[in-house]
Amino acid sequence: MDWGAFIHYGLERWLHILAGVMWIGLLYYFNFVQVAALKAAQADSTAAGITKHVAPRALLFFRWAALVTWLAGATILSNHFLDAFLFQQKVYVPIGVGAWLGTIMLFNVWVLIWPNQKKILGIVQATDDEKNRARRSAFLASRANTALSLPMLFFMIASGGVFRTTFFGM
Amino acid sequence: MEYVNDLPSKAGRVSWKGELTPHTKEEYVKNPLDSLWGTVISGLVLTLILYWIVKLALGS
Numbered sequence: 001m002d003w004g005a006f007i008h009y010g011l012e013r014w015l016h017i018l019a020g021v022m023w024i025g026l027l028y029y030f031n032f033v034q035v036a037a038l039k040a041a042q043a044d045s046t047a048a049g050i051t052k053h054v055a056p057r058a059l060l061f062f063r064w065a066a067l068v069t070w071l072a073g074a075t076i077l078s079n080h081f082l083d084a085f086l087f088q089q090k091v092y093v094p095i096g097v098g099a100w101l102g103t104i105m106l107f108n109v110w111v112l113i114w115p116n117q118k119k120i121l122g123i124v125q126a127t128d129d130e131k132n133r134a135r136r137s138a139f140l141a142s143r144a145n146t147a148l149s150l151p152m153l154f155f156m157i158a159s160g161g162v163f164r165t166t167f168f169g170m
Numbered sequence: 171m172e173y174v175n176d177l178p179s180k181a182g183r184v185s186w187k188g189e190l191t192p193h194t195k196e197e198y199v200k201n202p203l204d205s206l207w208g209t210v211i212s213g214l215v216l217t218l219i220l221y222w223i224v225k226l227a228l229g230s
Contacts, residue, residue: 147203147212149213151220154217154221
């Protein structure tokens, strides 16, 4: 058995997909479920249950799953990393677009969403005004990631095998 | 008046002093990311645009 190929084409890809499902699954949970649930919970004063017990745990898995997804993706690309990111070879252009979208999303998670969520959840000190701004910034970054996830997932799927032939004829 | 940004966009613009100026009817543009459907449609449109750009770039 070729263990190098098994790890590279099997385990790394499996880890990439597992972590990716957790990342995007939680992203969709925040956008499709929690935003509306919080609005309803604030109306009957039960929001603390979500902000104190659910959101911090969801954010923990969310941000680390994002990082693991990106790192596993980078190891899959390995010596073709620059081919993809710099669009150096035609065959790596579709995965390159997906990789760039994933990278922008990772940036949004760690640079925009998480620091602002720390203010919102009271993990770091913030005034009410700062919290309001943080709430809006985190919300827009999260919604931007939801929108970006659609083309990102498309290009991840359309970058290999029968899908690449179907969508790009190569 | 200098504006920090459009936060919060629905209420108006916030100055450096924290003063809120409501949007006039002319300058108020709804952000598609404020609604879930707007977000999904934006994602779908972006997918189509990027797909055609890549397809054209690859000459396929």
